Amino acid sequence: MTPNPDRFLESLHALRSIGAVETGVVRPAYSDKDIEARQWLAAQMEQAGLTPYFDPVGNLFGLAGVGQSLLIGSHSDTQPEGGWLDGAYGVMTALEIARASKEAGGPPVSVVSFQDEEGRFGVTTGSTVWSGGRSLAETDGLTDSDGVSFADARAKMADLVSGDFLDPARFTGFIEAHIEQGPYLDTYQEAVGVVTSIVGIRDMRITLEGQQNHAGTTPMHLRRDAFQGLSEFNARLNERFRAVVNRETVWTIGHVALHPNGASIVPGRAVFSMQWRDGDAERLNRMEEIIRQTAQEVASARDLRLSFGALLGLEPVTMDPRLQQALAEAAEAEVPGRWRKMPSGALHDTTNLARHMPVAMLFAPSIGGVSHNFQEDTAEADLVTGLKVLAGGVARLA
Numbered sequence: 001m002t003p004n005p006d007r008f009l010e011s012l013h014a015l016r017s018i019g020a021v022e023t024g025v026v027r028p029a030y031s032d033k034d035i036e037a038r039q040w041l042a043a044q045m046e047q048a049g050l051t052p053y054f055d056p057v058g059n060l061f062g063l064a065g066v067g068q069s070l071l072i073g074s075h076s077d078t079q080p081e082g083g084w085l086d087g088a089y090g091v092m093t094a095l096e097i098a099r100a101s102k103e104a105g106g107p108p109v110s111v112v113s114f115q116d117e118e119g120r121f122g123v124t125t126g127s128t129v130w131s132g133g134r135s136l137a138e139t140d141g142l143t144d145s146d147g148v149s150f151a152d153a154r155a156k157m158a159d160l161v162s163g164d165f166l167d168p169a170r171f172t173g174f175i176e177a178h179i180e181q182g183p184y185l186d187t188y189q190e191a192v193g194v195v196t197s198i199v200g201i202r203d204m205r206i207t208l209e210g211q212q213n214h215a216g217t218t219p220m221h222l223r224r225d226a227f228q229g230l231s232e233f234n235a236r237l238n239e240r241f242r243a244v245v246n247r248e249t250v251w252t253i254g255h256v257a258l259h260p261n262g263a264s265i266v267p268g269r270a271v272f273s274m275q276w277r278d279g280d281a282e283r284l285n286r287m288e289e290i291i292r293q294t295a296q297e298v299a300s301a302r303d304l305r306l307s308f309g310a311l312l313g314l315e316p317v318t319m320d321p322r323l324q325q326a327l328a329e330a331a332e333a334e335v336p337g338r339w340r341k342m343p344s345g346a347l348h349d350t351t352n353l354a355r356h357m358p359v360a361m362l363f364a365p366s367i368g369g370v371s372h373n374f375q376e377d378t379a380e381a382d383l384v385t386g387l388k389v390l391a392g393g394v395a396r397l398a
C-alpha cells in the first residue's frame with residue numbers, strides 16, 4: 001500500500017485547527033472542541049469508507065467491515081495545554097493507512113480515537129474502561145480537579161453514542177504511532193523509534209487539611225498550615241526516594257489547589273496530584289508505601305488531617321515481538337541505521353489494548369523533546385517517515 005503524504009498532512013493540520021491555541025491545541029476530554037473534533041473525525045472516517053462508531057464513553061472507532069481487522073489509532077483529546085501532535089499524530093496516521101489500505105484492496109484496517117487518554121478523570125480513562133481495566137460504574141464516580149464527575153462529562157456525548165462497547169476480539173492487533181515526547185531521537189538525529197515497552201504508572205489525589213487563619217496574627221508555632229505540610233512532604237519524599245529509584249524513575253506533583261489561595265491567609269487545605277512512573281511494578285509499589293508513610297508522618301507532626309483519593313494506575317507492558325519485528329524491518333528499509341528500539345516513558349492507550357491483543361508502537365521525534373506544551377513540534381519530513389514505516393509494518397503483517 002502507498003500512503004499519500006499530502007492527504008495525510010492536510011488532514012493532520014485540519015485536526016490541529018479544531019481547538020488551536022497559539023501553536024498548540026486545547027481539546028480536553030468532553031470539551032466542546034474535543035466533541036467537535038470527534039464529530040469531524042467521524043465524518044472523515046465515513047468518507048474513507050469506514051463505519052464510525054461511538055461507544056458509551058465516547059471512544060470513536062472507524063470500523064473496516066464487519067469481520068476482523070487490524071486496529072490502528074491513538075487519542076484526539078489533549079492536555080489542558082496540549083501539543084498539536086500528542087495523540088493526533090496516531091489518529092491521523094491510522095486514518096491515512098486505512099485509506100491507503102482500502103485503495104490497495106486490503107488488509108482491512110480499523111481506526112480509533114480513544115477518549116480521555118490524557119486523564120482528565122484519571123489515567124487513559126476511555127481505553128481503560130473499554131478494555132475492562134475498570135468498570136464504567138466505578139469510573140462514573142471519578143471527578144476531575146474541578147469536581148465534575150465522569151458520568152456528567154460523558155453525558156455531553158450521549159446523543160452521539162452508537163451502541164455498547166465493541167468486543168476487542170474483532171481486532172487482530174493494535175498499533176499506535178505517537179511522538180516520542182522525549183529527547184532521544186532528536187538528540188541522536190534518528191527518525192524512528194520502535195517501542196519495546198511502556199512504563200507503569202500510579203496516580204492519586206492527596207488532601208492535607210489544617211486550619212485557615214490570619215497570616216499576620218497567627219504565630220508560626222500555632223499554625224496548622226496545609227502548604228507547609230505539602231512542602232515538607234515533598235522534601236522528605238525526594239530524600240526517601242533516593243534509596244529506591246533509578247535514573248528512569250519519575251514522580252510529579254503537577255496539580256496543587258490551595259484553599260483559599262489568599263496571600264494573607266494561612267492555607268487551610270492543600271489538594272494535590274501525586275503521580276509516579278517506572279518500568280518495574282515492584283518499585284512502583286515500594287514508592288506507594290513510602291508516599292503513604294511520609295504523608296502520614298508529616299500530617300501527624302503538623303496536626304493536619306490526611307486523606308488519599310482513589311489510587312489509579314497501569315502496569316508496565318512489553319510490546320508484541322512479531323509486531324515489533326514488522327515495524328523494525330520497515331524502519332530499516334525506510335531509514336537504514338537512523339532508528340532505534342526504545343522504551344516509552346509516556347503512557348499510552350496501547351497499554352490497555354495489551355490486555356486483549358498483540359500491540360506495538362512507533363515513535364516520531366519530538367523537537368527538543370518538548371511535549372504537553374504548546375511548543376510541541378516535529379519536522380514534517382519525520383511525520384511522513386513515521387507514516388511510511390507504519391505502512392511498511394502493516395504490509396509486512398498482512
Ligand code: HGY
Nearest residue numbers: 117118345346347348
Ligand atoms: O502522561 C502521559 O504519559 C500521556 O501523555 N497522557
Ligand code: MN
Nearest residue numbers: 086087117178
Ligand atoms: Mn498521547
Ligand code: MN
Nearest residue numbers: 079086118372
Ligand atoms: Mn499526552
